[in-house]
Every structure is written in structure tokens, then in C-alpha cells.
Amino acid sequence: MISLGFAIALAGGALAAGMAAYGSSVGVGKAGEMAGGVISEDPDKFGSMLILQALPATQAIYGLVVAILVLVKIEGFSEARMLDLPLGAGIAIFAACIPAMFGELISAIWQGKVAVSSMGAVAKKPESFGRAVIMPVMVETFGLFALIATIIILMVVIQL
Amino acid sequence: MAISQVVRVEIVAPKDRAADLLGTLENIGKLHIDDIHDGLSDEDRAWEAEHRVDSRQVDERLAATRIVIDAFHRFAPVKTGLLEDFFSSPPAVSDEEFRNLTGSLDIVAYRDAVHAQVEGHDAVLSELQALRERIDAIEPWQELGVDLADVQDTSYATMTALRVPSNLVGQLSAELRTQAADALLQTVAKRGKNTYAVVAALPGSQEGVRAALKGVRADEVELPQLHTSATEALASAQSRITELGRRRDEIERELAAQAEQHRRVVLAISDDLEGRRRVLDAERQLFYSQHAAVVAAWTEVRDREQVEQRLAAELPDVRVRFTDPKPEDAPPVRLRNRKLVRPFETLVDMYGMPKYGGIDPTPFIAVAMTVFYAISLGDFGYGLMQVLLVLWLRKRYGAAGGTWLFLTMFLYMGVATLGVGVLTWSFFGFTPGATEAGKFLGFLPLINPTAAEDIIPLIGIAIGLGVVFQLASVFAGFLNLFKRGQIADAIFDNLAWFLLLLGAFAALAGVALDIVALLIAGAVLAAPGLLTVVLFSGRNVRNIFGRLLAGVFALYGIIGYYGFVGAFSDILSYMRLAILSMTSAFIAFVAEIIGNLLWGGEGVVLFIVGLIFGGLVFVFFHILNLVLSMLGSFVHSLRLNFLESFQRYYPEGGVQFTPLRREGRFFRFED
Numbered sequence: 001m002i003s004l005g006f007a008i009a010l011a012g013g014a015l016a017a018g019m020a021a022y023g024s025s026v027g028v029g030k031a032g033e034m035a036g037g038v039i040s041e042d043p044d045k046f047g048s049m050l051i052l053q054a055l056p057a058t059q060a061i062y063g064l065v066v067a068i069l070v071l072v073k074i075e076g077f078s079e080a081r082m083l084d085l086p087l088g089a090g091i092a093i094f095a096a097c098i099p100a101m102f103g104e105l106i107s108a109i110w111q112g113k114v115a116v117s118s119m120g121a122v123a124k125k126p127e128s129f130g131r132a133v134i135m136p137v138m139v140e141t142f143g144l145f146a147l148i149a150t151i152i153i154l155m156v157v158i159q160l
Numbered sequence: 161m162a163i164s165q166v167v168r169v170e171i172v173a174p175k176d177r178a179a180d181l182l183g184t185l186e187n188i189g190k191l192h193i194d195d196i197h198d199g200l201s202d203e204d205r206a207w208e209a210e211h212r213v214d215s216r217q218v219d220e221r222l223a224a225t226r227i228v229i230d231a232f233h234r235f236a237p238v239k240t241g242l243l244e245d246f247f248s249s250p251p252a253v254s255d256e257e258f259r260n261l262t263g264s265l266d267i268v269a270y271r272d273a274v275h276a277q278v279e280g281h282d283a284v285l286s287e288l289q290a291l292r293e294r295i296d297a298i299e300p301w302q303e304l305g306v307d308l309a310d311v312q313d314t315s316y317a318t319m320t321a322l323r324v325p326s327n328l329v330g331q332l333s334a335e336l337r338t339q340a341a342d343a344l345l346q347t348v349a350k351r352g353k354n355t356y357a358v359v360a361a362l363p364g365s366q367e368g369v370r371a372a373l374k375g376v377r378a379d380e381v382e383l384p385q386l387h388t389s390a391t392e393a394l395a396s397a398q399s400r401i402t403e404l405g406r407r408r409d410e411i412e413r414e415l416a417a418q419a420e421q422h423r424r425v426v427l428a429i430s431d432d433l434e435g436r437r438r439v440l441d442a443e444r445q446l447f448y449s450q451h452a453a454v455v456a457a458w459t460e461v462r463d464r465e466q467v468e469q470r471l472a473a474e475l476p477d478v479r480v481r482f483t484d485p486k487p488e489d490a491p492p493v494r495l496r497n498r499k500l501v502r503p504f505e506t507l508v509d510m511y512g513m514p515k516y517g518g519i520d521p522t523p524f525i526a527v528a529m530t531v532f533y534a535i536s537l538g539d540f541g542y543g544l545m546q547v548l549l550v551l552w553l554r555k556r557y558g559a560a561g562g563t564w565l566f567l568t569m570f571l572y573m574g575v576a577t578l579g580v581g582v583l584t585w586s587f588f589g590f591t592p593g594a595t596e597a598g599k600f601l602g603f604l605p606l607i608n609p610t611a612a613e614d615i616i617p618l619i620g621i622a623i624g625l626g627v628v629f630q631l632a633s634v635f636a637g638f639l640n641l642f643k644r645g646q647i648a649d650a651i652f653d654n655l656a657w658f659l660l661l662l663g664a665f666a667a668l669a670g671v672a673l674d675i676v677a678l679l680i681a682g683a684v685l686a687a688p689g690l691l692t693v694v695l696f697s698g699r700n701v702r703n704i705f706g707r708l709l710a711g712v713f714a715l716y717g718i719i720g721y722y723g724f725v726g727a728f729s730d731i732l733s734y735m736r737l738a739i740l741s742m743t744s745a746f747i748a749f750v751a752e753i754i755g756n757l758l759w760g761g762e763g764v765v766l767f768i769v770g771l772i773f774g775g776l777v778f779v780f781f782h783i784l785n786l787v788l789s790m791l792g793s794f795v796h797s798l799r800l801n802f803l804e805s806f807q808r809y810y811p812e813g814g815v816q817f818t819p820l821r822r823e824g825r826f827f828r829f830e831d
Contacts, residue, residue, distance in 0.1 A: 047511060048510075048511070050795060050798070051798065051802055054795050054798075054799050055803075057796075058736065061735060061736045061739045062735075064739055065735055065739065071612075072615070072616060077613070077615070078612065127512075127813070129511070130807065130813070133803060140729070141725060141729055144728070144732060148728075
């Protein structure tokens with residue numbers, strides 16, 4: 001019998017992975033639309049467009065890492081998985097996932113938007129690529145902070 | 161492993177020999193020509209005599225070739241597959257063959273002839289389109305049985321042709337009875353969901369007719385102006401369409417035949433004219449006095465003797481001087497790497513050259529790219545498929561030049577994947593000989609991306625690789641700056657951060673592993689780094705407090721070369737290697753599970769059906785996984801190289817060495 005606590009904890013990991021993947025798909029999608037336009041004008045810019053488009057994909061990876069860490073926390077991979085996890089512990093794990101859920105979702109979408117602007121800059125001035133790539137990476141920093149917050153709360157603060 | 165040494169070449173030739181000189185330089189193909197006017201002082205500019213470079217004739221002929229190529233593409237497109245488009249290279253051509261091709265056609269006259277045919281073809285298409293529209297307009301009225309010219313208003317009656325949805329004909333009839341009692345509705349034909357009809361009414365009832373039409377959303381239709389019956393007009397139009405269709409087919413056959421016969425010649429002329437345009441552009445970069453033309457160029461040291469000898473032999477009246485680059489010069493960069501590393505130059509080309517005098521990042525990228533890619537893909541079967549695919553593509557499409565290098569890079573990365581595949585003991589998701597009870601030979605797989613207990617170690621390995629590559633990147637940056645003579649930046653930025661990060665990681669490892677000696681060693685290493693960063697990151701600030709504040713901000717990464725946040729972010733980003741490895745392995749694992757479910761049914765029929773369907777599912781999943789994983793592994797490895805690593809040692813870009821030489825878009829010139 002799976003306890004409500006176990007289910008809520010799983011929901012936290014699943015939402016973190018799902019919301020991050022959603023954010024990444026929006027971000028990469030927006031950047032992809034712009035990349036297609038730029039490449040149609042100048043196919044030589046494929047390399048720089050590829051990197052800029054791939055930037056918001058990182059959040060999906062962070063989300064997946066959170067899901068894996070939740071499974072590790074509740075021993076989801078082993079035979080001794082905590083099916084009777086208390087409700088309070090389940091909610092605590094869910095709460096730990098909240099920074100990652102929203103941090104990855106929103107930062108991926110905004111990173112996609114900034115990547116679009118950077119693509120515009122690179123389309124006009126290819127030599128500005130090095131600088132243009134910094135702008136979207138700045139947004140990713142906050143996705144990273146969210147990940148770290150989740151990891152710290154999950155692995156350090158919550159003692160099961 | 162190096163950026164090739166270059167020398168400056170200055171050539172002075174009689175002004176009237178400038179074109180010959182550039183032709184010779186193009187044939188030699190070893191000189192990168194600078195625009196001599198860049199950075200020229202006003203005083204020097206005053207010396208320059210007027211020299212007009214007229215490219216109008218070449219431009220006109222180039223435009224002519226583009227029109228002809230477009231026409232050929234339209235009437236006889238060359239059908240190529242996706243793979244061929246991507247991996248094939250232009251055919252090789254000898255000098256003699258190329259000369260024969262380009263000299264066999266007057267492209268401007270030929271353009272006029274082709275253009276006339278295309279215009280004739282387009283006129284036929286326009287007429288055909290107009291005729292079809294006319295047939296569509298006439299066709300519903302052919303059952304009317306009278307000349308359409310007779311269906312018009314008279315002083316005794318008005319005639320209204322209309323189109324109404326068929327299900328509303330009854331409603332229209334009722335509306336007409338109400339709004340225009342004397343009106344007569346005659347339906348003519350039904351086409352699709354609409355009915356075509358004519359309403360005859362007394363002139364005074366016209367408003368009532370319109371109101372009735374509006375009530376059922378019927379459209380008034382303008383009848384085609386004909387002086388014959390609709391049937392006769394249709395027959396006439398059909399006959400003309402047949403005639404025009406024959407004419408169209410004839411022109412298309414003729415143009416397709418022209419394309420078959422002359423395509424190679426026109427493409428050669430296009431390449432030839434593009435080359436001439438390049439030479440004319442180069443002519444504009446020369447300096448001209450009243451009597452002389454001056455070329456400022458660069459050549460590789462290894463080619464110096466050859467350039468000198470050929471110029472002396474072919475243009476004895478020019479004067480040549482070779483000088484070493486000065487510190488203020490920005491010589492172009494040509495990478496020269498050993499055969500094993502050379503394919504990875506394509507990645508450096510993609511993102512820009514390093515500065516002359518710095519280090520060549522290609523070997524670093526070769527190692528990093530190969531390791532990242534192999535870990536991400538991580539299956540022996542997939543590595544083998546990649547190797548075989550690359551070998552086949554190289555042979556099948558005769559890859560040459562950049563395409564050959566690109567494919568060879570994938571070959572190397574495929575071979576590395578074989579190695580990682582052995583360590584993970586994964587063969588299309590199978591782990592032969594390994595069971596839950598024990599490993600194959602007692603130790604394989606060393607790490608299994610689909611095993612729960614190996615997931616965290618795998619992420620740890622990825623982060624560990626991140627630490628190693630980031631430290632290596634920072635140290636490479638130190639070497640780069642040191643080599644370029646930027647000693648202060650090399651020490652106060654790169655070396656300081658290298659020591660600080662190395663020490664910090666060592667100390668962290670000491671804490672984690674409970675090794676006091678490692679903790680102390682880390683602290684000893686980190687302390688001078690930390691001090692240097694705090695004291696010297698703001699070295700351009702004169703105020704001592706401002707300098708210290710800048711140093712503290714530099715630790716965070718707001719200003720300066722690096723920062724803890726940046727380093728942390730970069731290193732965590734390497735987790736993607738573990739995630740990609742797991743993704744690839746899990747999908748392969750799923751393919752194996754589904755295949756197993758379908759295989760091995762009881763009875764001969766079920767066994768055979770299961771074998772076929774299971775095999776198809778297995779192959780489908782693996783092809784899908786292989787393609788997605790190859791793409792994902794490449795893109796993310798590229799990202800780690802460029803974004804996380806590249807920028808730590810590669811802050812400024814240089815100019816690529818692009819010699820003036822014969823290059824073709826459609827042909828490859830044999831050396």
C-alpha cells in the first residue's frame with residue numbers, strides 16, 4: 001500500500017521534471033523559430049544558432065536530476081522503498097521541489113526569449129556571438145540557484 | 161598542434177600589371193591579402209592615385225548565370241537525397257577541363273535565349289490559368305440552352321444570375337414570392353453544394369429581388385460575356401487548353417534538355433565568375449600610386465620559399481619583401497594540426513579563430529568533444545553503428561574537404577563510444593554475460609547507466625569531469641595569455657583562479673573524504689589564489705578601497721575573469737553528460753524489453769509473428785534512439801565545449817587565414 005506521503009513526494013519529483021521539461025520545450029521552441037529565420041537568410045550561422053537554441057534545454061536536465069534525487073531520497077530505486085512515508089515527510093519533499101519546479105520552468109522560458117534577442121544580435125553582427133551568449137546564460141543562473149535550493153533542502157535539511 | 165607562423169608579404173608591381181599580379185597570386189593560392197587602406201594615415205592616403213575597378217561586366221555575367229541556373233533548377237531539378245545534400249562534395253575538375261567548360265558558351269547570349277523560352281512558357285501558363293478560370297465561370301451555365309449574351313436586362317425585364325446554397329433554394333423561392341411577386345426563378349445547374357440560377361423580374365421588382373437574395377445569402381454572379389452558347393465556348397476553350405498544354409510540354413522538354421546539355425558548363429562559368437569577382441575585390445584592397453600597385457599580404461612561413469620562387473619566375477618585374485609580424489599587427493590565423501586532431505578544426509572554424517600568437521584550442525576540443533560525446537552516447541552497438549555509417553557515407557558520397565573532416569570527427573567519436581560501450585558493457589541495451597547476481601568477468605559493466613545504484617556515481621563522474629575540464633580550461637587560458645605576452649592578465653586572472661579553484665576543490669574533497677592533509681593542502685593552494693583575486697582583479701581601479709571592493713565582487717563573478725557562481729554553474733552543467741548517457745541507455749533498455757515481450761510466443765505462427773514484429777519494434781526504437789542520441793550528444797558536447805570551457809581560455813577571436821585562390825561552389829579544383 002502506497003502512503004499519501006510517498007505519493008506526494010513522488011508528485012514533487014514528477015512535477016519538477018515535467019515543469020522543467022515544459023519550460024525547456026517552450027524556450028527551445030521560441031529560440032528555434034528565430035534560428036530558422038536567421039538560417040534561412042544566412043545558413044553559415046547554423047553553428048552559433050545551434051548553441052543559442054540549445055541553451056534553454058539545460059533546465060529540463062536539472063528537472064530530471066531533481067526527480068532522480070527525490071527517488072534516491074525515498075529509496076525509490078531499491079526494494080526497501082519508503083512506501084509508508086509519513087505525510088509530513090512527503091509534503092516536505094514536495095516543498096523542497098518547489099524552487100526547482102518554478103525556477104526551471106520560468107528561467108527556461110525567459111532564457112528562450114533572451115536567446116531570441118541574442119540571435120537577432122548575432123544575425124546583425126556575427127562577431128558579437130561571444131557577448132550575445134552571455135545574456136541568456138545569465139538567466140540560467142537563477143535556474144541553477146533554484147536547483148541548488150532544492151538539492152540543499154532535499155538532501156541536507158530533510159532528514160527522513 | 162599550432163597556429164601556423166606567418167610572414168608579412170609586401171609586393172610592388174607596375175600599376176598596369178596589377179591584374180596579372182593578382183591572377184598569379186590566385187594561382188599560387190598561398191597569400192591572404194589585407195586591405196591596405198585599413199589603418200592608413202591621411203598623409204599616406206594623400207599619395208594614392210585614383211584607380212577604378214570596374215566589376216560591372218563580371219556582375220552582369222554572374223547575374224546571367226544565376227538566371228540560367230534558376231531556370232535549369234525549375235525545369236530540370238537535380239534530385240538529391242537528404243544524406244547526399246549533406247555529405248556529398250562538389251566534383252573535382254582539372255584546370256584543362258575547367259578551361260574547356262568555361263570557354264564553350266557565351267553566357268549573356270545564352271541567358272537571353274533561355275529567358276525568352278521561360279517567358280514564353282510563363283505566358284502559356286498565364287493563358288492556361290485564365291482559360292481554366294473562364295471554364296469554371298461558364299461551365300455551370302451550359303445547361304441554360306441559350307447564348308449567354310441574350311441573358312441580359314431589357315426595358316421590360318431584369319435578369320439576375322445567382323449562386324445559392326442548394327439547401328436554401330426553396331427558401332429563396334419563398335422569399336421571392338414575398339418580396340417580388342412577379343419574379344421567376346429558373347435553376348440551371350447544381351455544382352457541389354451550390355445551385356446556379358437566373359431570376360427574371362419586372363424592372364420595378366429589382367429591389368425586392370435583391371432583398372430576397374440577401375435574405376438567403378445568395379450571391380449575384382456576373383455572367384461571362386459570350387456571343388455563343390456556353391457549350392460552344394467550353395469546347396473552344398478546351399481545344400485551346402489542349403493546344404497550350406502541348407506547347408507548354410514542348411517548352412519544358414526543350415528547357416530540360418538544355419539543362420542536361422549545358423548545366424555543367426553554366427555551373428563552371430558561375431564558379432569562374434565568382435573567382436573573378438574575388439580577384440576584383442582584392443584589386444580594390446591594393447594601394448595605387450601614379451605608377452605602381454602595392455599588395456599587403458600574409459603567407460605561411462612554410463610557403464615563403466615557394467611564393468618567392470613563383471613570383472620571381474612568373475613576374476620578374478615585381479619587387480617582394482617579407483617581414484615578420486610586428487606586435488601591433490593582427491596576422492590571420494591558419495591552424496595546422498596533426499592528422500588525428502585535424503577533423504576537430506571544423507568546430508574551431510565554426511566558432512571563430514583564436515588570436516595569432518595564442519594557443520590553438522583544437523587538441524583541447526578534440527579531447528573534450530570525444531570524451532563528452534562518448535560518455536553521452538555510451539553504447540558499443542551505437543558506437544559501432546556510427547563508425548559503419550560514417551565509413552559508408554564517406555565512401556558513398558565521395559566526401560572531401562570540410563565534409564570529410566566532419567565525418568572523420570564523427571568516426572573518432574564513434575570509436576571512443578566503442579570504448580565507453582565496453583566499460584558500460586552495453587550492446588544495444590543488452591548486457592551480455594552480466595546478471596543481477598554478478599558482472600561479466602567480475603567487473604563489467606564498470607558503471608551501468610540503467611542501474612539505480614549507479615545513477616548517483618554516474619552524476620558524480622560527470623561533475624568530476626566538469627571539475628577537471630574547467631580547471632584545464634582556466635589553465636589553458638593562462639598559457640594562452642602568457643604566450644601572447646599578457647603576463648599580468650595571465651597571472652592575476654587565470655593563474656589566480658586556477659589556484660583558488662584547485663585549492664577549493666581539494667579542500668572540499670578533503671572534507672568529504674575526511675582527509676585532513678588534503679584539506680590543508682587545498683587551503684594552502686587556495687589562499688594565494690584568493691588573495692590575488694581580491695587584490696588584483698580590480699587592478700585598473702586607482703582607489704585602494706575601490707580596488708578591494710572590485711576584488712570582492714570578482715569572487716562572486718560580477719566583474720573580472722571568473723567567479724564562484726560561474727564556476728559552480730559551469731561544473732554542474734556537466735551533469736548533462738550523465739543525463740544523456742542515462743537517456744540513451746534507458747531507451748535502449750526499453751527497446752530490449754519490448755522486443756523481449758514480443759519474441760518467443762508459443763506455437764510456430766506466434767513465434768514467427770512475434771519474431772517479425774518484435775524485430776521491427778526493436779530496430780525502430782534503436783534507430784530512433786541512435787539518431788536522437790547522436791544529435792543530443794553532439795549538441796550538448798558542443799555546448800559544454802563552447803559555453804562552459806571555450807570562454808575560459810579563448811576570450812578574443814582572430815582573423816581566419818583565407819588565401820586568394822581558386823575555389824568553387826560547384827567544382828573542386830585539383831591541387
